[in-house]
Amino acid sequence: MSRPEPILDIRDLTAGYNAIPVVQGISLAVGRGEAVALLGANGAGKSTVLRAVSGLIRPKGGEVLLNGENVAGTGAEALVRKGLSHVAEGRRIFRKLSVEDNLDLGLASVSLSRAEVQRRLEEQYSLFPILKQKASDAAGSLSGGQQQMLAISQALIRKPDVVMLDEPSTGLAPILIEEVFTKLDQIREQGVSILLVEQVVERSLEFVDYAYLIQGGRLIAQGSPAELQKSNAVKQAYMGEVSIR
Amino acid sequence: MLLEDFLALMVNGVTLGAVYAMAGIGLNIAYKPTNVFNLAQGEFVMLGAMLGWLFLTDMSMAWIVGTIGVVLAVGALGVLEERVAVAPHLKVQSHHHGWLISTLAFSIIIINIADQVFRADPRFVPSLPGTSLDTMFVGPVAFNTHQVAVLVIVVASVFAIEYVYRRTRIGKAISAVSEDRDGARLNGINPLHLTMISFAAGAAYCAFAGIIAAPLMLASTSLGLALLVKGFMAIALGGVGSNWGTLLAGIIIGCVESLSSITLSTGYRQLLLLGILLVVLLIRPNGLFGKAAGRSV
Structure with missing residues (x-):
């Protein structure tokens, strides 16, 4: 093939x-x-x-x-x-920042309107609903699996x-x-x-x-x-x- | 001691402490994305005061024009220091404590040049526009309007700095770099830009502290080392990275120093302050508002 x-x-x-x-x-x-x-x-x-x-x-x-x-x-x-997005080994999220701030930083390399940022966040929240529930929690307080989801979501949000x-x-x-x-x-x-x-x-x-x-x-x-x-x-x-x- | 005397000493202590806190906050600003304590930070306060004298008193510039000039000039010096004395060490993991000697060397160079240019005499710098150094009374409390303005500026500056760190993307990016430099790079954040910005901002903030402190303390080239030590004491007591903690700790240090000035000589005052610092750190090793560093598991 x-x-x-x-x-x-x-x-x-x-x-x-x-x-x-x-x-x-x-x-x-x-x-x-x-x-x-x-x-x-x-x-x-x-x-x-x-x-x-x-x-x-x-x-x-x-x-x-x-x-x-x-x-x-x-x-x-x-x-x-x-x-190119690289989700590094060991769940390299920013533990002291909130889940939503982590996702927002996933967009640090692109310049988007506020509405588009919100649309991208909602897109990720529909893929990983747990992140929406924990949006304002410190990323370090998430379980290991949730942290991994956040790390992947942070890489995906910039498409x-x-x-x-x-x-x-x-x-x-x-x-x-x-x-x-x-x-x-x-x-x-x-x-x-x-x-x-x-x-x-x-x-x-x-x-x-x-x-x-x-x-x-x-x-x-x-x-x-x-x-x-x-x-x-x-x-x-x-x-x-x-x-x- | 009369109540009026006590209150006058407290007002002096709070104002002096606010200046100490500004030196500490300048250290925090430069530290955040780099984990580097900039040992030249005290000299940036000194340069702010001395250039303030040069621009505002000697050259009679308008306060706002002269102040912007001083802040920009010292901010640029902060960038130069970051480029030559810090960035090379941050690039090489195994050399990452080299900044101890390189920032100390930078501070010694600044003070030696300043001594040559300005000489050792204390200089007068005018008070903030619309304020005066004349004493006024509200009931038993004696103060001047410049002191009030200094306090308002320090509190407002901490609000502004915390707003930037918590609410803006650049502030969050600085927090991200401080936590995980490579992780930040993988999100498209350039740590080199942020360390340069933070060194410029820390230097500019300290220069501004120098300009507003000089009318109270007189500008002299010996100001830097004294304020560096007090700034370090404020961040150790308040918690490294905590700007509100640093402000409160600076005020505590200023008040202890001021109140003890009637009974203790300068040497014993230092001893008392260091004793208090050691006791607090024994009970709370991360300072009053510092957070223990978490361990990744």
Whole structure:
């Protein structure tokens, strides 16, 4: 099955911290309207890929094409304006500010009329009704699942072309993980392209159209979820070399 | 002590304390998006007072024109300090305490240049327009209208600052940067712009404090260090980041200092103030209105 034209095309990306490269030669693409997973064990370099793509760290090599434009090395605050949203690991909301102020800051990069801001807020409240109930509460007082919803909603409110989510299920109970994936389904139905970094492998493969596997900072496999599930690659990515007799 | 004397000392103490609070609030403004205590903040108050003397007394400029000139000039100096003494440290996580020495160095440079330009003599700066330093009485209370104006300005300024932080997007963005710099960047907020704006605003605010304090204290190049110490005491007592707490703490410090001036020498007054500060911090380590930093779990 052919994949849609890429909206985010990462080519031969090398990135790391100080002089140490964490990921090397990573190439992956997210098609328009596609949901793609980047899977791998702890420490494989998944978050580093996202941090380099979103401009939190400067890539040491390679290209990041967003809507055909090479944006590698562009700062995070500028990339947001170009339509890339990154929901970082660990529910990076502003805990001291209210839920509504958090959502309002999601629009800090765009200039909108007061009426449009209100319309965007209502849109997010209809997707995440709990946020409306808690609109004036401090974000830090929300439960873990609600904080994750807020972090996702904060990224969606500016209507990005691509959303990159870094382990949205971390620290959540299974029932809440399911709720997060249900919301991600609804977001994909709205036409938003998604790059998902996860450790919850089976549920992620159920959700996405295509997946990449990373181990030790290098891609080791890619394919449709069905292809990957058939192969030994997933086991290898999470447990190292495995021989199945 | 007569009631009239007591009230006169209290009025002096409250006014003096309001000036201390302004120095502390200037520190808070620069601290919020950076977590940096700007050790040159006291010298910005001094520069406000000395440039106030230069523009308003020596050059006889109209008060509003001279004041805008002083505030803009010192605000620009705040931006320069942020660029050369703070921003390079904020870029590199492992150097993030380097600001301690770089802001101290900046303050020493300012005071040395000011000493060369203005010399050490105290200078007179006129009171706010429409006010006077002449004593008047309401019942047993002796005060002057400049003192009243200073108090009104300080309270109004705290209302205005809190309004900006709580109600405007730029204020919320500054709070966001103070909490999570990378998180703010991922929402399209440029922390570098906000740290520059905050350093300019903190410097301009302190310069204005210098202009309105100078008629009460006389402008001199030794003003900066004294006000930096009092400003630090006010934010430690009131709670770092709490502007209302800093205002109340500044007034407490001013009143204690003023009331004790009849029985204690300058050295013992400092000792008394530091003793009170230590006792309060032992009971409330985050100050009277400071909030304990939450831990993420």
